[in-house]
Amino acid sequence: MAQITLNNLAHSYLPDPSSEDDWALKPFDHIWDDGGAYALLGSSGCGKSTLLNIISGLLQPSQGRILFDGKDVTHAATAERNIAQVFQFPVVYDTMTVRDNLAFPLKNRGMRADYIKARVDQIAAMIGMEEVLSRKARGLTADAKQKISLGRGMVREDVNAILFDEPLTVIDPHMKFELRTQLKALHREFGHTMIYVTHDQTEALTFADKVVVMSEGRVVQMGTPKELFERPAHTFVGYFIGSPGMNFLEAKVSGSRAVIDGYEIPLGAAYSNGPLEGRVQLGIRPEFCALSDEGDGLPVQIERVEDVGRHRIVRARAAGTELNISVPEGAPVPADANRLILAPEQINIYADNWRVAPIGEAS
Numbered sequence: 001m002a003q004i005t006l007n008n009l010a011h012s013y014l015p016d017p018s019s020e021d022d023w024a025l026k027p028f029d030h031i032w033d034d035g036g037a038y039a040l041l042g043s044s045g046c047g048k049s050t051l052l053n054i055i056s057g058l059l060q061p062s063q064g065r066i067l068f069d070g071k072d073v074t075h076a077a078t079a080e081r082n083i084a085q086v087f088q089f090p091v092v093y094d095t096m097t098v099r100d101n102l103a104f105p106l107k108n109r110g111m112r113a114d115y116i117k118a119r120v121d122q123i124a125a126m127i128g129m130e131e132v133l134s135r136k137a138r139g140l141t142a143d144a145k146q147k148i149s150l151g152r153g154m155v156r157e158d159v160n161a162i163l164f165d166e167p168l169t170v171i172d173p174h175m176k177f178e179l180r181t182q183l184k185a186l187h188r189e190f191g192h193t194m195i196y197v198t199h200d201q202t203e204a205l206t207f208a209d210k211v212v213v214m215s216e217g218r219v220v221q222m223g224t225p226k227e228l229f230e231r232p233a234h235t236f237v238g239y240f241i242g243s244p245g246m247n248f249l250e251a252k253v254s255g256s257r258a259v260i261d262g263y264e265i266p267l268g269a270a271y272s273n274g275p276l277e278g279r280v281q282l283g284i285r286p287e288f289c290a291l292s293d294e295g296d297g298l299p300v301q302i303e304r305v306e307d308v309g310r311h312r313i314v315r316a317r318a319a320g321t322e323l324n325i326s327v328p329e330g331a332p333v334p335a336d337a338n339r340l341i342l343a344p345e346q347i348n349i350y351a352d353n354w355r356v357a358p359i360g361e362a363s
């Protein structure tokens with residue numbers, strides 16, 4: 001296992017990049033700690049696979065360096081990097097048995113037969129395939145084949161890191177949860193550095209200790225699931241994490257008060273001595289908005305109420321903006337609610353899309 005350091009790394013698929021948009025991956029620095037479980041999360045085209053391919057050595061970056069435990073591997077071939085990779089679609093040898101598929105990376109490295117047997121048995125138990133070890137891979141379902149790919153990715157103990165590129169795409173929805181849980185358990189047991197690429201927030205938030213959120217070729221935040229939920233560093237993280245995502249309202253902010261459409265909103269912290277500059281928005285998650293039929297909150301019109309199982313989502317409009325309010329199971333939605341109450345401690349403030357830290361916040 002290794003610590004992976006990305007140093008001023010950037011990539012463009014164009015020979016002569018000129019504008020910012022020409023870069024699939026904009027310059028950034030980053031450290032993946034040895035033994036960490038990371039997810040790389042972002043929508044399609046944000047640069048996740050580009051970054052993963054640079055780490056694995058399938059792609060040479062246009063600029064910057066990549067270090068494994070301090071050693072520069074920027075120009076090292078994939079094989080020299082000692083990395084295991086699991087792709088979106090199963091890569092298995094149909095004519096081999098499940099056991100031989102799982103054993104393949106170990107045999108390749110000349111491991112002893114008794115070690116191989118014990119290790120394959122251990123991995124097979126983790127992925128629930130002990131019963132089919134002597135079957136040929138041909139004829140197995142796509143699910144089962146992908147489980148073999150996952151198992152093979154994890155069979156070697158001596159890899160620097162394991163990279164997963166949307167590994168659950170072909171897995172049946174009901175199996176996804178189980179496999180995610182198994183991956184997490186495998187991480188806890190073996191302690192490999194794992195990087196898991198996905199566009200699915202549930203996968204990212206359940207698998208990873210730290211999630212790296214990317215948008216348009218840029219890393220916009222790296223944090224624990226809790227940090228991403230409570231303090232999104234960028235409006236994109238606010239929208240992207242959560243279901244539905246964070247609400248944003250145009251505001252003027254000065255000190256510890258915001259003004260939206262002429263209405264004063266108390267904030268849980270002070271932001272500046274004078275008014276904040278740029279495009280200022282107040283961000284609040286649907287879970288921290290409440291409706292009232294009295295008082296002096298922001299005027300709101302309810303447009304519809306949707307039942308989403310354990311709670312309801314009220315779709316509403318305030319200050320000319322559509323927003324969502326989450327109402328917990330059993331709580332009433334007042335029939336003539338016309339005020340929106342925002343929990344002051346849960347408000348985040350953004351200037352030109354980036355979160356503004358309140359005065360005195362520990363970084």
Ligand SMILES: Nc1ncnc2c1ncn2[C@@H]1O[C@H](COP(=O)(O)OP(=O)(O)OP(=O)(O)O)[C@@H](O)[C@H]1O
Binds near residue numbers: 024047048051199
């Ligand atoms: N081989 C290539 N040649 C030119 N442009 C590419 C190439 N591969 C990716 N790109 C572009 O680079 C950008 C980042 O793509 P990348 O595949 O890294 O994103 P992604 O987040 O992995 O997306 P997805 O989830 O759809 O795989 C996109 O604009 C894409 O069109």
